[in-house]
Amino acid sequence: MTPQIHEKITDLKEFTETFLYYFSQGVNAERVADSKEIFELFLSKLPQIEHTDELGGHSSVFAHVGQKEGCKVYIAAQGSDFYKRTIPYSEERSEKYLKWPTKGDSDSQGDLDTHFVFEYNEGDVILGYKAPRSNRLYFVTDPNGANFKQMDSYHQHLTSYPGITRHMFGGYQLMQKLPLPEAETRLMQMEQNWLALKSKYPQEDHRIHVEFAHFSNLEFFKLFEKYAVRHADSVGMNEQELVMLLDMWEGKLDDILVAHDSKPTLSNTIDQLARLFKLAKQRNSSISRVHTHPYGSFILCYSESHWHDGHDAIIKSALSTPKYCMMTEDLSMHVDNYDIPERPSHIRTPLGEVIQIDRLNLTYQFKIDQGVKCYLQFFMKCRQMVKTAGMGDTISSTGFIYHLPK
Template identity: 25%
Template sequence: MAFLNSKSLIVCSILIVLCAVLYKKRSADLLQEKLGRVLHGLLRAEKKVGVERNTRIALGFGGCEDIFANVQEVLEKLDYTVPDDPAHVKDITSASDFVRIFTYFFGEGAAAERYVENATLFAEVAAAARDVPSARLALGGNAPAMARRLAIEGAEILLAARFTEQTRKQLPESIRVLGKPLDVDELHLVLEYSAGSKWGNYTASRANRFIIHSDKSNPFLDTLEDLEMELPSFDPSVLVVGGLQMMDNFPFKEGYREERLKKLNELLIKTDRSTKTHFELASFSDATLMKEIVDSVVYQCDSLGMNEQELPNLVSILTSGEIALISDSRPRIATVLDQMRTVFNLLKDTDESNGKRKLTRLHVHTLAYQAILTKKGSDWKNTMSAAAKASLTANRHVCGSNYIDTEKAKLLMDESFSTSTSEDSADRIPLEEQRPVSCWSEDEFDICLAPVLVCTEVLQTGGGGDNISSAGLLYQI
């Protein structure tokens, strides 16, 4: 009898394991079917819009060579250890400063970009980054990354950025480059990490990057005058401004930063109203600089692009004059939508004097979703397709492939989302797998929100926002 019971237990155990395996396989199959439906829905929305071959877009500023490298490999090669006191430091002048500020952002899973004043330290980190197995080189800089994506999508581009002659050859022929060639390219180190990566007792909550540079040309907006000269004859549909974070914490001579921003402001003021203006935000830590940029650039732009960390930073500057260094790396959709409403409401009625413009478009790109807000009656079009395009571009860029493989993707967006944190005004919108882009109207604007098929085999995170934002912008011209 005992023998039979023992035999029965073995059989039952086998059946339980078999059922668990079959359940797991069925769950995986159902997930792949769901991802497939979402992908097909996004592709259908993307294909509704084509790009006119005569679409012209002008961009500035900055240009560099990026070294992408796994940050753990770099830190190990440098023999750096986890600091006891991670913190944000204003000036990176030592190895201690570097590991303290890196750990500060790594612990939050937050992206950041910072200037390194100590050229010797920067050279040491750069040498280590070049020499690790994961290292690879690529054309970099906000405007160049956006220009390349726009050119790939079929637009004609005027790019104000400086490179060496050799680096210029990496750009598509449809990009016309302004600016005197450099003898040596500026260098940016894009130190990347994956979700779940460890650094001492810290674990990254999401894949991200910490970028450092020691630029000598980009902070001065060297190609500004070149762009000013060529812009009228080029007559673009949109003028895109980016790369201003290169000014952050740079040791300018007194008054020179303000002088360069004033010159940029003058260019935006005299840009014909038929040309839309778009500003692509980035990571800023200097509140004074950010206020100057709001006054000289933000108020002169029709459109703004940013990620989920840059959005609360802008809200904080506009409402309190303070910098928000750290924010939720995976914010609720309702929170982001409320912040977008705040920015829109603060800028939609800008007095259109002295070149200022009312904000009519806002694109926020996050890891899990894309949200685009456009003012009713504005010239921006194809918001649904633009959100889908931005979403698909996110996967394509991060995975490094035009083909989207659902086996290498996941959804982080919930099955439904609330449109506001305010219970009185909130609606709940379900994610419809066959038609995954959700669009709705509010009093003064329309919003479209698209889920991202998040890449699970990350090739690169650096430049993601630039590629995503430019792809969405192109569909709305």
């Protein structure tokens, strides 16, 4: 087996070699099965191997986090019995805690969307290859998510409850199996809904957050950027997705499947964020806030004219991650599982400011441009994790909940 990217995954060898490529790089990846047979083979083997059933999908994780933070949540995810058991839901409590369309276009009937998430910890070895950091590979096939019908359900919500002003969207990568004309039609309708929402209720100051993902189809990614990213007020992304967007805006994105450095330096990531804000302004993008989560840290940058101070948002994001760590009653083992990744002695911002990194301080603030403020948050990283799937969604949604718009 040779680690390499296969543009299409139709058999077990192509899957294994593709997995080994991303595993040996330590990068998050999401691939859609190009063969129904290979996915059904995995399903048939599932009872024979150790696994857990977990809440999945961007909107479901967003909803779960929102509930835990005391928010009333309006969700348009697939209304399966599993989701309703996992996300606190009942008919008598839903009015107070959750609004979930159980009729109409909610996809509550029919086949369930199933994702395989192949998780690994930093230092794991498979077939002689070692993972440089904890991460995962998603392998999916979606009878419902790929049709984007949940977006229709969500906009039905907005018709009934016009006071909703904070909106989070994700899962766009699942649409990559659609024919491009059909995908564009769906995204155009979403764009029209967003524009109508903001024009109909301008006094309510609607804010839209779009969560990135690993895309494997360049032409679809262009559609995603055109119809979703350009109209977003806030975006959430990891270090791979940040480079992907910059390369596209700078006309350098040729191969969307190639992995980038999974442990970039902080100074490099901060420089990239400064470039992103400048390019967004040049392109008349609505983006005024970016929440990125590179290895061992979070960075939140935002326009001070559009958002209040982000200190609480970045701290709350950091506090939301320990639930993904493996727990044990053995105190020494528990303590040994946690670590703060190696930090630089200092970082230099794009404006020339030198920020000294103090061993006892995990939170730093600085500017990357006039009127663009950033918070850098280091956090306690665990070597052994329960899972990494959903971690980025939890980080982004927690930060978005606590970051107040102006």
